[in-house]
């Protein structure tokens with residue numbers, strides 16, 4: 001069982017590309033953001049707790065997110081691979097994932113880092129607010145999400161750089177252009 005991680009700043013298109021990647025290669029797509037939004041809709045205790053953190057653009061506490069991932073890896077164990085979208089986002093989450101993967105005999109293959117310029121991303125997110133009506137795509141919240149990304153999430157890249165699992169992709173341009181870049185890297189390095 002293999003794990004692929006889609007990594008990048010808010011609005012870089014991780015979700016879109018992670019879904020396409022999973023579908024194309026027959027893996028299970030797992031987005032912690034989507035799972036948390038489902039918990040909110042279902043009105044669970046976890047959802048209630050997560051809601052305020054998310055609406056403010058803050059990270060949901062590690063323990064809650066790790067519990068969700070742990071459950072998914074067990075429930076979805078029949079899949080040949082997982083595509084994580086939005087996880088891990090902190091050092092603690094990355095360390096826990098290493099432990100969980102080792103315990104379950106799973107390997108983290110590659111981290112696909114979607115690189116894009118911040119000003120373009122903010123514009124993209126503000127447009128998404130109009131289309132999807134997402135609670136956390138307002139200007140103040142977006143700024144906070146970028147601050148948190150730089151402080152807590154970006155440093156996690158070093159964890160994977162050190163392990164030689166890091167692949168950078170230019171995330172600017174159309175969905176199809178970015179998809180083609182990822183596909184080319186898949187053939188060259190990601191799958192090995």
Ligand code: ADP
Pocket residue numbers: 009010011014032033034036053054055057058059060061062065085086087088089093136145
């Ligand atoms: P984006 O990448 O555009 O911020 P996501 O759907 O991945 O969108 O995440 C939305 C929100 O969900 C985050 O701002 C955060 O509050 C919460 N969240 C998602 N994944 C995690 C995670 N791994 N750890 C903590 N919080 C998370």
